[in-house]
Amino acid sequence: MIIAAIAASYYVFAILLNSVGTVILQSITSFEVSKPQASILEGFKDLSIAIVSFLVASFIPRVGYKLALLCGLGLVAVLCAITPGIAEFWSVKLLFAGVGTAFALVKVSVYAIIGQLSPDTRSHSSLMNVIEGIFMLGVLSGYWVFAAFIDEANPASLSWLNVYYLLAAVVAVTFILVLIAPVEKPRAEPAKAMLEFVTMLKMVYQPLVLIFILSVFLYVLIEQGIGSWLPTFNREVLGLPVNVSVQITSIFAVSLAIGRLAAGAVLARMNWYPFLMLCLIAMGATMLLSLPLAQHVGDTPIASWLDAPLAAFLVPLIGLTMAPIYPVINSVMLSSLPKSQHAPMTGLIVVFSALGGTTGSIVTGLIFDAMGGQQAFYLLLVPIALIMVTLFFFRRSSLQVKAKGELA
Structure with a gap:
């Protein structure tokens, strides 16, 4: 029950x-x-x-x-x-x-x-x-x-x-x-709860944590930028009917699910850092391959999935290579810390994930309104490139902290 x-x-x-x-x-x-x-x-x-x-x-x-x-x-x-x-x-x-x-x-x-x-x-x-x-x-x-x-x-x-x-x-x-x-x-255990709250505030000032929360922020910015605006992209850029625009967005959710399941098998045989770098490169390639196809959508009336242009199926497939990034960097961060620091770190993950999601949706919406849906999605290549930079420093810092056993 x-x-x-x-x-x-x-x-x-x-x-x-x-x-x-x-x-x-x-x-x-x-x-x-x-x-x-x-x-x-x-x-x-x-x-x-x-x-x-x-x-x-x-x-x-x-x-x-x-x-x-x-x-x-x-x-x-x-x-x-x-x-x-x-x-x-x-x-x-x-x-x-x-x-x-x-x-x-x-x-x-x-x-x-x-x-x-x-x-x-x-x-x-x-x-x-x-x-x-x-x-x-x-x-x-x-x-x-x-x-x-x-x-x-x-x-x-x-x-x-x-x-x-x-x-x-x-x-x-x-x-x-x-x-x-x-x-x-x-x-x-109110005393313990308050201690965790104070610990969470103190952790923000640590270099490793700052790099990590920036990576989380950028990832969720991308995911929510795409997820929140994909139905509107399908409707206004690709010309799909409203109900098909919503239904076909489910491919993005399916891709995220499959990507996370497949990542578990891959990570059992491969180090996380080169794997995530390959994922980020594949994300960029998917955007550069699929978005130009949205320019060549014909005037043929679209009544169902069968009539949808190829771009409608390719764009949401970015979820396959995007999916592993968030759980992997969270896992690496938490495994670098003693268990006593897991609870406050989880609180930081929730807070900065929310801030990233809000920023991603608002920025993508502003660009979508001013420049169009294709340009809004193209500009998501910028945070993809920035994550590649933050992960480089995150990997180096996490190895140093793991060797010490805890944050300073």
């Missing part, structure tokens, strides 16, 4: 969190907002996650993981239920702020509950993979769920907002699952 409750929680938040690209496209069409205005939806989501994780996560054990889950789910259920009735852009911003706030509570709680259910490392890893796999299933299904509510005959229609009634019902069922699940309340 507990596993079902946390799996359902992760599933529904996967749909909501990764719907931002679809909602950006629909907001531009339905609410007639500009691309820069629509891009701030990523900020409402990610900055809420960052702020709540930074300020509240250490105190969740004091109130209990079950109560934190119920508060998060309850907040999202209410927001999903009222958003279609209001049908204004500000209500969508409020929804994403609520989703980000709730997910910060849910993620901390779910990770802690997994620890309660796992007596050893092997069982912990197994359950974690199951939960993260269900999260990816939610990401994939989310594109199709939203596409089903889009009125292709009238793309500006607000009928797509009715998807939130369905999601409100799913969240309500999840709320009941959590309510009846026998989740244990942990013993609070």
